Amino acid sequence: MDATPATVTTTKVTAIPGDGIGPEVMRATQQVLAAAGARLEWEDALAGAEAFRKGIVSGAPQETLDSIARNGVALKGPLETPVGYGEKSANVTLRKIFEMYGNIRPVREIPGLRTPFSGRGIDFVVVRENVEDVYAGVEHMQTPGVAQTLKLITEVGCERIVRLAAALAVAEGRRKVTVSTKANIMKLTEGMMKRVGEQVLKDYPQLAHEHMIVDNCAHQMVIRPEQFDVAVMTNMNGDILSDLAAGLVGGLGVAPSANLGDQVAMFEAVHGSAPQIAGKGLANPTALLLSAVMMLRHIGDFATAAKVEHALYVTLEEGVDLTGDIAAPGQGVSTWAFADRVVANLGRESAKVPAREYRPLEMKRWPAITWYRAATTRELVGVDVFVESERDPRAIGITLQAAAEGSAFTLEMISSRGAQVWPDLGGNTFLVDHFRARFMFKEAPKGNGIAEITDLLQRIGRQHNWMHIEKLQRFDGADAFSRA
Ligand code: NAP
Numbered sequence: 001m002d003a004t005p006a007t008v009t010t011t012k013v014t015a016i017p018g019d020g021i022g023p024e025v026m027r028a029t030q031q032v033l034a035a036a037g038a039r040l041e042w043e044d045a046l047a048g049a050e051a052f053r054k055g056i057v058s059g060a061p062q063e064t065l066d067s068i069a070r071n072g073v074a075l076k077g078p079l080e081t082p083v084g085y086g087e088k089s090a091n092v093t094l095r096k097i098f099e100m101y102g103n104i105r106p107v108r109e110i111p112g113l114r115t116p117f118s119g120r121g122i123d124f125v126v127v128r129e130n131v132e133d134v135y136a137g138v139e140h141m142q143t144p145g146v147a148q149t150l151k152l153i154t155e156v157g158c159e160r161i162v163r164l165a166a167a168l169a170v171a172e173g174r175r176k177v178t179v180s181t182k183a184n185i186m187k188l189t190e191g192m193m194k195r196v197g198e199q200v201l202k203d204y205p206q207l208a209h210e211h212m213i214v215d216n217c218a219h220q221m222v223i224r225p226e227q228f229d230v231a232v233m234t235n236m237n238g239d240i241l242s243d244l245a246a247g248l249v250g251g252l253g254v255a256p257s258a259n260l261g262d263q264v265a266m267f268e269a270v271h272g273s274a275p276q277i278a279g280k281g282l283a284n285p286t287a288l289l290l291s292a293v294m295m296l297r298h299i300g301d302f303a304t305a306a307k308v309e310h311a312l313y314v315t316l317e318e319g320v321d322l323t324g325d326i327a328a329p330g331q332g333v334s335t336w337a338f339a340d341r342v343v344a345n346l347g348r349e350s351a352k353v354p355a356r357e358y359r360p361l362e363m364k365r366w367p368a369i370t371w372y373r374a375a376t377t378r379e380l381v382g383v384d385v386f387v388e389s390e391r392d393p394r395a396i397g398i399t400l401q402a403a404a405e406g407s408a409f410t411l412e413m414i415s416s417r418g419a420q421v422w423p424d425l426g427g428n429t430f431l432v433d434h435f436r437a438r439f440m441f442k443e444a445p446k447g448n449g450i451a452e453i454t455d456l457l458q459r460i461g462r463q464h465n466w467m468h469i470e471k472l473q474r475f476d477g478a479d480a481f482s483r484a
Pocket of ligand 1: 270287325
């Protein structure tokens with residue numbers, strides 16, 4: 001049973017009803033919370049389709065941002081990005097503006113909801129890094145036929161999310177943290193998550209720690225999901241696996257989530273605005289209600305959180321007055337009848353809610369300054385130059401070798417999409433017009449190497465279109481680049 005706080009004061013919460021079924025599930029949730037005695041004061045705020053239509057390109061007006069900043073806690077319905085009104089989602093904007101770097105997705109068997117996994121006792125949390133990775137959205141067409149996105153992973157980003165996962169495990173009395181990565185292929189980016197995870201989790205001797213390659217993690221989540229307790233991942237892996245995990249316990253329609261940052265926490269259902277059923281009183285408010293339970297714990301009202309959670313579980317278990325998405329065929333009731341039933345069940349206890357001693361989540365506070373990681377030594381050893389060419393690798397090799405003659409560099413190799421094609425290894429790599437040529441300094445440059453690189457680029461530019469360069473550096477004696 002949850003610990004009851006000594007005093008519960010009123011907390012102001014920004015309520016963003018959002019689009020489609022959002023206003024309905026928000027109203028139902030607020031009704032249950034009020035009946036449960038939650039000491040909340042709501043501040044309604046606009047975001048989503050209506051904001052876009054008013055010409056607010058971010059999808060969230062300044063008053064909404066001010067309200068979230070002031071209150072530090074928000075409960076949010078789904079937001080749409082209407083076609084023809086900008087290309088950025090208001091959800092992503094809100095996460096980025098308030099640096100809500102931790103996406104928390106509990107995955108727990110829901111009573112009364114039959115799935116192929118019912119009875120397995122699934123009860124774990126996916127912790128997804130929420131602001132880095134390929135979601136930085138830094139993309140370029142390097143040639144008319146070759147696109148590139150930057151996968152940006154920072155050491156501090158990995159540390160923040162792993163510490164959050166560990167803190168969550170401690171707060172919820174969980175025992176194990178699984179760091180899941182693709183470090184076997186992306187040794188620098190995903191490998192950073194693995195390395196930092198191993199380092200950071202040494203600070204939590206009470207928690208078991210394991211590393212799992214992400215593809216196997218997907219497999220294990222389906223084969224033996226009960227083995228997981230807390231699983232932490234970079235953004236894209238977490239995006240995919242948290243949805244997979246939600247599918248194990250009834251799907252996105254009943255999945256809650258939290259987005260946590262140092263200053264702001266925003267709670268929301270995972271589902272979207274379900275426009276087909278919007279305004280008809282058919283929507284199931286379970287996911288938003290479970291998100292609100294997470295919010296109550298976040299603000300320290302553990303007792304009301306437990307009360308609402310038990311009432312919801314009793315309702316789902318008894319199976320009377322369920323919404324159409326989870327009721328027996330033809331038995332579905334309205335959003336309001338369901339909420340009324342949950343209210344009627346307040347004070348009852350469900351044996352299906354796992355006994356868990358929740359404690360406040362102790363999140364490390366990160367200083368609001370530019371994070372800078374110094375290296376004791378750095379060397380510039382070469383440069384990768386990306387060139388567009390319709391010629392074959394042998395011909396490109398000849399021209400690039402000639403270009404490098406008399407320069408500070410030698411051509412070491414050429415690769416196509418990561419596979420070496422010059423010198424020829426005898427393979428049969430399919431070629432596209434996009435090559436990476438690796439030039440190494442013949443001897444260490446005296447200065448910063450910029451004059452030598454500029455000279456090389458001018459030489460290459462006489463024969464080839466180059467799009468992009470990348471310095472090859474060594475930090476603290478270790479290569480800061482991948483091998484071909
Ligand atoms: P969706 O809104 O989640 O709806 C998919 C289907 O799931 C619905 O048609 C409905 O199925 C069912 N469903 C979802 N939530 C339900 C609930 N609470 N109660 C009952 N049934 C529910 O996904 P979508 O159609 O892909 O997305 C619609 C819009 O929402 C898009 O504009 C998308 O961008 C946005 N979206 C926003 C968020 C967010 O704000 N976090 C997240 C996802 C999507 P039936 O039709 O079978 O009843």
